[in-house]
Amino acid sequence: MKRLALLLLSLVTCFSFVFGDTKSAETNSTKIVMSDELKAKYKLKPHHEHLAFDCIDCHANQGDDPSKFKNIKDEGCLSCHGTKKLLAQRLKFMDTLKANPHNSVHDGPTLYCDECHFEHKPSINMCSECHEHEVPQWMGVTP
């Protein structure tokens, strides 16, 4: 009887290990086949495409179904792009006319990245909402 119980217990343990592994494989999959259809649907920015990024380079631990991927938020962008202050520093010359989009008179270096920049669709320029005519004189197209 005791032996049977021990055998059952070890079997259950084995199953739970196997089951556990499958589960973690599901949430951490690295095998998303990038079909042409997917590529067209979730276009990358040219600079990110140049870096040959796969979905999971940004959408880490989000499973393997691209339709269920979530926004990676500021934290995701800044994991490569440093800090908002650094991004503001890179366009410091625009501070001279207070036109630095990353350090504007209205918001300083506090805006959310996705108020202007989108990865899978064209970006917008939030400054244009009020400064439509000035923006082309101040800066180029939002990457």
Added chain:
Amino acid sequence: MKISKKLLALIVVISGIVGFFVVLPVHYVLEETSTDRFCGVCHEMDPMVISYQKDIHAGSGAIGVKAKCVDCHLPHDNLAKYVYQKAVNGIVEGYIHFFGDPDSINWVANLKNKEHYVFDNGCMSCHTNILDTTASSQQAQKMHAHYVKLQGSDKELKCVSCHVGVGHAHDMRNQLEYWKPSYKIYENKMLEQKIKSKQEFFKDEYEPTKQEREFLEKNVKKPANSH
């Protein structure tokens, strides 16, 4: 003909001495033409040298290690290649400086060619263990693994593909804009910043151009007029 041992020894010694005196000046010339001071002799390089001086690669770090321009901007995998590339650059850049029109170069647009101007083997000759180390952040390790994975493929990356502002403190674009603004509306402000940048960098040796002198004179008069 049999060469005596004494003659052979003499030939070896003399060749050694001659070789030494040939190598010595070459080494000296290579060294002397590799400093940021030398590269900055051509004033079109001012924005690059000024932004470099603000970077940790200019020796401001706690350890004080200083990378020279050539440490990043020349190949380091082969001495012959290094010398060849240095000679080619010297001739081409010298020609443009003396006979071409360096003012017409669109440096801001050229920033997109960074992958051609920075050599990974230069980076790795100092950061020797960067691809294997576990001391860097998890994100860095992940991205460096991505770099390794792509080596040898047609999508091969360079260090500067990601490390865009490296060596120039993310300030090169700003300095280039001060020198030659991309947008007309900034022109006056950029000239002011250019003068400020040059004054900070050259200190007592600052020599204003005609345009800068006119701007400075106008600005000295301004406060007097406003009273």
